[in-house]
Amino acid sequence: MVVMMPEDSVYGEWPKSGEIDICEARGNDAEEYSLGNNIITSTMHWGTTYLNDAYLKSTSDWGAQRTKYSEGYHTYGLEWTEDYLFTWLDGRLRQILYFDFTKNENMWTYGEFAGSTVNKTVPSNPWSQSDRKNTPFDQEFYLILNVAVGGTNNYFPDELGGKPWVDDSPTAIKEFYLAQSSWLPSWGTPEERGMIVKSVKMWQQGGCA
Structure with missing residues (x-):
């Protein structure tokens, strides 16, 4: 995962202050798992609570038929201005x-939050003090490079690939651990696991004379 998070959470707790996922990809072998390591996703998270995160209005995938992104180095880029995010x-x-x-x-308007309810409560606009x-996505963010495992937010759908846990289960973590004999061999040797980063480069708009 290549993710950017708000440095100061000016507008409040997640996702009020936003999140930018430059690159997310499931590490599962694409030959055996239909949502595997041949798909890259970029997403913007924003909302008044995690229950109305409007990320579906700002997410997109890129998929390749004959490419596994784990087989070589790739460059993941972000251009971010006050007018667009690319x-x-x-x-x-x-x-x-x-x-x-x-x-x-x-x-706020694009997310269609006005007039909606979350747990029978009408959300208030956390961005009302801004006219931008x-x-x-108008504050300073910091960069995170990480490898995550599992999750119970349907990023790995229950019905695909013999998933060794169920999202709604109160013991999902335990189920995943107990099934390690089925998934651990697919991770390869310890030397083959993890993320290898060649370089990280950043430029600020208008920063050069």
Whole structure:
């Protein structure tokens, strides 16, 4: 995962202050798992609570038929201005996600939060003090490079690939652990596991004379 999180959470706890997933990919072998390591996803998370995270309005995939992204180095790019957010893979011509902030009045309106309810409560606008169209994506974010395992948010659907846990189970972590004989061999040797990063480069818009 290549993720950016808000440095100061100016607008409140997640996802009020936003999250930018530059690259997410499941490590499962694509030859055996239909959502495996041939698919890259970029996503923006934003909402008034985790229950109404509007990420489905700002997410996109790139898939390849004959490529496993774990077989070589790749470049994952992000261009982020007050007008748009653009992610790409191995060059700007291979677009993953393009989000145009200027097409919407603001993210509160685009998310259609007004008039909705969450647990029988009407959400309040955490971005009301801002008149910028790209709020909450108008603050400083920091970069995270990490390898995550599992999860119970349906990122790995229960019905696919003989998943060794069930999202709604109160003992999902235990189920995953007890099934390690089925999944651990697929991870390869300890030397083959994890994330290898060649370089990270950042430029600030307008930072050069």
